[in-house]
Amino acid sequence: MRSSEIRGLWLGAAGVAMFALTLPMTRLAVGTAEMPQLSGGFIAIGRAAVAGLLSALFLLATRAPLPRRGDWAPLAIVAGGVVFGFPLLTSIAMRHVEAVHASVILAVLPLATAVTGAWLHRQRPSAAFWACGALGSALVVGFALMHSGAGASPVQAADLMLLAAMACAAVGYGWGALLSQRMRAEHVICWALVIALPVTLPGALVLRPAAAVPAAAWWAFGYVAVFSMWIGFFAWYRALALGGTVRVSQVQLIQPFLSMLFAVPLLGESIDPMTLGFAAAVMATVIIGRRMPVRSLA
Template sequence: MNQQEVRGLWLGLVGVTIFALTLPMTRLAVGTPEAPQMSGVFIALGRAVVAAMLSAAFLVASRAPWPRRGEWVPLVITSAGVVFGFPLLTSIAMRYVQAVHASVIVGVLPLATALVGAWLHRQRPSSGFWLCAALGSALVVGFALLKAGTGTVLHPADMLLLAAMVCAAVGYGYGARLSQRMRAEHVICWALVLSLPLTLPLAWWSMPRQPVQPSAWWAFGYVAVFSMWLGFFAWYRGLAMGGTVRVSQVQLVQPFLSMVFAVSLLGETLDAVTLAFAVAVIATVFIGKKMPVRPLASQETA
């Protein structure tokens, strides 16, 4: 492993640590059904507006060139995944589930990201990879059903979290590919600025009309500046420098970091069942990411 790959891994770890605080901070900002704070819609779109303002200033200061013709569509897809999809779905869901619980559901994100990356790079995952993906998904669904206590029906919040995971994987995959052609910092900045005509009026419409606790505003500030902006600086730069397949493995520690933050910041409890499912999911993801992924061309000509 050369020096650039090592630096990419460290940057990826910084990004993952920043992202690990997203679920606990979102939970703090939205509150609970008994003590609601901000709406999930405002948190998701408001944080995108704040980050877009910072992004516009950064693009001007860094004299960023306009995206080329072939980069606009990937930017739209990236923004759909990481500016709208993941923040909106998780922000709505987090009022109804604890951050520790959500950390397990989102634990299979590295496999989903690897799958999107394989598709974008025209690669064919092995049977072992598909087996691990299926097992990891089954563990997550089983955990959600067990905790929901609703038999064979998923809680709506868990369904939102699963959909959010898909959105994040697509956004990560397209953003990582763009980071090989643009400055990594410019990818998220352009995605945010491109979304501003939608996020600004919707954030204004969904602003809280009643007083909320100062802690909720602090949490909102974190997800706006760090989760929505600075975290992607480190994450996309790390993916570009160290390679998507290698660096994405540091996501394995994100669920555990989220649990630690949820326990320390929110006073949530971590029971043995939740921890066991988290370990099982991460073990499945770890094994799955070790499975071979072959280029389609080599198999077609073989």
């Protein structure tokens, strides 16, 4: 393995470790349906606004050049996926499901990221690759069905939001990795956040809480704003550019397990055998799928 790929895997692990705290921290910030804290809309838009202001300062400090004309559209796609789509959908969903549950729903994200990367880099996954993806998706849907409460709809709206969030993240990761091959990885996420500021900054002011909120919720909000929305992407996009999207995306395999482990001390949640079994099964489909042939069309 080349040294750049090794660096990419290590940076990917650092980014995944930061992202793994996103679901537990979001749950801590939004509270529960019985004891709500910050609203999901404020957390999603507010964290992007904070990270956008930090990004503007960073771009000025590093004298970042303006993106090329052809880069603005991909940056808008990145913003749509990881600045708006994923944060908004997960922030709303996390008030209604536990972080452990959400970790399993999002466990197929590595395969979705690999698929997006293969498409953007003009690669053709084998039939076996797609079969693994279908099996992993079926396991996720099965888990959602088994965990839906008595009298509830077969699949909760929160589960559908999490699946849509997974798709948004995969698209944002893929396009961000593509841009990171010709731009500094840090500049990719910074520009995506800055171009979103005309929406996120006034939106955060409008959605800010009117009542007092516990300090723990604000600390959790601070984490998702600085680490989940900003610093984590510095490492993640650089990792995808160095090691390749398809290869480095497998590092995300450890993210659901880390999220579950973090949720236990932070939120007092528990991991039941069925949840752990489904998580392991989904991880297995992703691992096997990552080993299936993928040939280049170029």
